[in-house]
Amino acid sequence: MLITLADILSPSEIEEVRATLGSMRFEDGRAPAGCSAKLVKDNEQAREGAALTLLRERVTKAMSSNQVFVLAARPRALTPLLFSRYTEGRHYGSHVDNLLMNGVRTDVSFTLFLADPESYDGGELVIESVSGEVEIKLSAGHLVAYDSTSLHRVAPVTRGERLVAVGWAQSYVRDSAKRELLFGLETARRNPCAQAGKTSEFDLLAKNSANLIRMWAEV
Known part of the structure; x- marks a missing residue:
């Protein structure tokens, strides 16, 4: 199941999230990745710390308050959110998400877009399937959720900066x-x-x- 949801965050909330991230330090996203992901992953992630913990709590609360997200994912548990940044030339090659993250079985993957799509070129989330590829690039504050079993990638950014929050849900209903x-x-x-x-x-x-x-x- 693939579903897109609008307005998980309001425009004012998006500005506040971006301002918070603008004051935070980012590190090489390959550092926490597995051996295969390191070969295709090229992005940056917000560094762990008190500011990141508070930001995670705020955005996770907004997601968990969205009834459509809850009905689609039926989350039993959520992983801590990752805030990822892709500057010009960065990308994430084709991969499937790890089965377990932070002790949570990954049934549903989701990406919350934080940058206005007009502010960067490229950077589409591409979900691969036997019937073809789906390219997704949403407005800031909008979210896409899809099956964690899917092969997917992030196309190279050719201008600007792609900023997203990504996470995973273990669902009460696995299938x-x-x-x-x-x-x-x-x-x-x-x-x-x-x-x-x-x-x-x-x-x-x-x-x-x-x-x-x-x-x-x-x-």
Whole structure:
């Protein structure tokens, strides 16, 4: 499942996040990477420290408050966010994310864009599949979430600076197809409720959605 979400952060929040990152030190993103990632990874990451911890908490809270993100990912746990910077010439070659990060199984990967797309060229997130490639470059404050099993890469930046927050979720529902089915059911359940209130159709959808979660959820 691939989904894009708008306005995870407001324009004022984006400015504050960028200002905070502008005062922080960045280090070679290859330092914490695995042996294979070091061969294709070329970016910088915000250095660990008290400022980064507070920034992570703030952005993670905003994500966790977004109902669509919660319904799509059904997160049981989230990894600490990484704030990555790609200046001109930097990129991240084709790779698949590690299965475990910080003790969290990675089911859903997500990228929160922090730079205005007009401020840099290149830097698209490219998700690869048997049906072709999907290039994603979103407005600042928008997020894309996709299956962590996907091969993906970041195209070289040819002008400006790409700034993003990236992270991973362990889902209560491990299987991507099941998560997508539950997302569709929940969307179908909420629409008639908003239009007509609590009806017999709403109750039936709610029952089946809840019972599927009981069957599939890992707690």
